[in-house]
Amino acid sequence: MQQFAQTTHWNFGQKLAFRFISVFFALFIFPFPLNIIPGINEIVEPYNDLWSWMVSWVGSNILGIEQTITLVFTGSGDKLYDWVQNFIILCLTLIIGIVWTILDRKRPNYEKLKQWFVLFLTYYLVYFMFVYGIIKLFYLQFVPPNLERLMQTFGQASPMRLIWTFMGFSESYTMFSGFSETMAGVLLMFRRTRTLGGLVAFGVMLNVFMMNMSYDVPVKLFSAQLMLMGLYIACLDFKRLMNFFIFNKTVGPSIHKPLFKSKTGQIILLAIQVVLIGYIIINQVMVSMEGRERYGSEREKPAFYGVYNVETYISNSDTIPPLTTDSVRWEHMLVDYPAFTSIIKMDGRLQRYNSKIDTVNQKFVFTLPSDTVNQYELYYKLKDKDIRLSGILQGDTINVDLKYYPLENFALLNRGFNWVNEVPYNRYNYDH
Template identity: 40%
Template sequence: MNQTNTLTATPWNGITKFLFRYFFAFCALSIFPAIGNILFTIVSKLLNLLFESEITYHPSGSGDTLYDYYKLAFTAITALAFAFLWTLIDRKNKEYKLILYWQETYIRYYLGMFMLVYGFSKVIKTQFTYPSLTSLILPLGNKSPMGLAWTFMGFSDTYTIFSGLCEVAAGLLLMYRKTRTLGAIVCFGVMLNVFLMNMSYDIPVKLFSFQLMLLAAFLIGLDYKRLVNFFILNKPVGTQFNRQPFKSKKANLITQIVKGVAIITASGFMIYNGLRSQMMYGDACPKPAMYGIYEAEDFIMNNDTLPPTLTDTNRWKNIVFEKGDGVNIFKMNSSNWGHLLRYRAETDTLKKEISFFSYSDSTEVGRLKYYKTDSIHYTFEGIFKNDTIKLNTRRSDEKDFPLISKGFNWVNEYPDNR
């Protein structure tokens, strides 16, 4: 390898070497999945046998489970033990520039990859989708903090796409050593905002977002002297010499070309998958023929008219046909997602008939005929779970809600904070 990195050629002091050993071990256990996962699996099984405790992994979409905190504690303690052992064994090396070079390289690509993944999911809006019809009629007070954050982000295309572009920019800058520090600074700012959102809205990605922020801080720290001299001490900063992986210029050029092709290919794949996902379940998902909210004005079950009592567990309040094939049924006592009846719907527009299917086993649970009585009123009748039902409804959709219909205005004579 030629040239020097940002690292000084002078020997490191004992504290610097110990901190490097600890951080290297911590990174090896936490961002090299095979190493950390295998070791923790072995240790957790031993602990389960010795103490008759349960440290089990259950995939739930949360990154802040008890298992994850156990794993973090294991990683921190094991890295400390490894650092002490390394210090006792290795007393000859004065510095670890070469190891740090490859560690920094791996962290750049690791961090950059996640920035691109998360960034494109915001730019194409698959992570935060537009508020669904169901979310618009659920009481605000019954939303979870995370659900509120998702609605807030999904409502604004501008803010969500801007957030994604910042993450994509950070990811691309991190891919190249010359723009590493700028990419790390952008990445740290972006991830600080994400981490604070996760903390403020109880979004269960707190540990991972903090880890990414920590890695960005590490990359910034590699250039801390130059940054302090430039931004604070107003001192001249010399050119940074970048270490190249090979001595041959041709080999380094080929490496850059291969890396460029890999970045373009990976980015193209993420964009393709994002657009495909958006068509399947995102904002671009097609609306079904009966898309809308149908509020039951009258509800008849087995020839018995049920009054709109708020505690009634049988009477329907709303039928909501979402984008795609999802349909949610509100009972009178439905106040959150857990109270809804959720099914897959197939509409035959020629027969004017809707079939409802269970998500769990695809069995048909009901079939209703529908007909339009005027521009906004519809009647549904048929068999649902062995009951004969009929309901007269009033249709609405997102355009009937001020949150959606008000839109953006450059000129506002009065604030509309409702």
């Protein structure tokens, strides 16, 4: 009871810190969980529209940004829109925190509000630990290097492409990362393990944040905020952690007050949590299972899957020599996905064609992504695994001899794992 009595009256610093922290995270988190519940997520559209207006107005009138700021979902969390929105959140946090402090000076504590806030914050963090964790457990966020990546050099890759290839190469490491994030979510769900869950979430997200910062992955803002959430939840037990890890003192159990005194209230709250977590897990597992078959490691492979080196390229009856400056002649053809075929030109440029392979009439049907009306038919002949293509492509009559390149020649694919290594296998495979 002594510990509880000490927490019933907060000093000015405690109250001030809670006001600012709770306002900042609440502005950042809301409208969760409304925006993830099917059927009602549309009701938050006016709120999103309000944010779009504020970002545009503040960016133009306060920050002096001349370009139009619009919310476009590109996969980046570090868009100009996001930076301006976070600037507004910081300003609103300062304003609301000051007004709250002035109007509510005499309140002794925010114990009950803090309980609700921590629960709200915790389940937001749980949601994203499961989202990012489960997708990695299904080996989806980072997938095995496709044929384009295998044929392009490290020097051509952006830092983000490099880290995506590094992670995607190893299914075991990717799944370990997913397990760590998922385990953080599981630990956060229970009051007895919430402090440990906060520590694990902080450690996991610190690593993610540093990777994002070091490899220019545009999720820097979001990963930093998830990291800070984990740190805040862990620091709720700051004194006990310091006594245990630093001062080597005996630490008693933490005291938890239930949000509801009645059994009925506790049961209803527990039921809501179970339904929410169940929905999150089931939905993410189903999405991941579908994605694994659609674009993951179990995706459909097209006919003639593989890498083909161009031995002869004849265009309009002229044999084109393999000059590295040539932007027309093919160097490689990559058949990797059923919906498109990749062509690497001699100068290293990549050209993708939407494609269908007609094995009955023995032809490739190409269309440009920017022009799906005009179709180009290239008929093929097989000799073992080698291919000869003939037809008209974008106004040119071409005849191309393609030699199959065994994927076993890629050291990245055939090295595997070895317990015993007499010498480090740190090399580059020059076999073409």
